Amino acid sequence: MVGESGRTVQYPKSSLEALADLERAFSAIGKVVEISKSTLSMTGKTRYGLQSVKLRVSVLDQGDDKSLIQIQGFGDDVWGGGARKGTDKLLRALES
Numbered sequence: 001m002v003g004e005s006g007r008t009v010q011y012p013k014s015s016l017e018a019l020a021d022l023e024r025a026f027s028a029i030g031k032v033v034e035i036s037k038s039t040l041s042m043t044g045k046t047r048y049g050l051q052s053v054k055l056r057v058s059v060l061d062q063g064d065d066k067s068l069i070q071i072q073g074f075g076d077d078v079w080g081g082g083a084r085k086g087t088d089k090l091l092r093a094l095e096s
Contacts, residue, residue: 033045
C-alpha cells in the first residue's frame, strides 16, 4: 500500500453503537477483516476501481453518547486517491 488518507469525524452515538454501525457499513461496502471491541477498533477492505483499499478505524468515547471516529485509508496509488475515496465510501455507508 502506497497512498494514505486520514479523517476524523464526530459521531452522535456511544462508542459501542458507533462500532456496531461501522461494522454494518463495512459489510455494505466490502468486508470486515478484524474487529476488537476491547480496543474499539476494526480493519476492513473495500474496492475503488481496480484498487483494494484497506481501512483502519478507531472509535474514541467522548461521553454523553458521542464518539470520535478516526479513519485511516491505504491504497495502491501514490496520490492517495483510492484511500480518500474508500474513506468517503465508508462514511456514506455509515450515514445511510
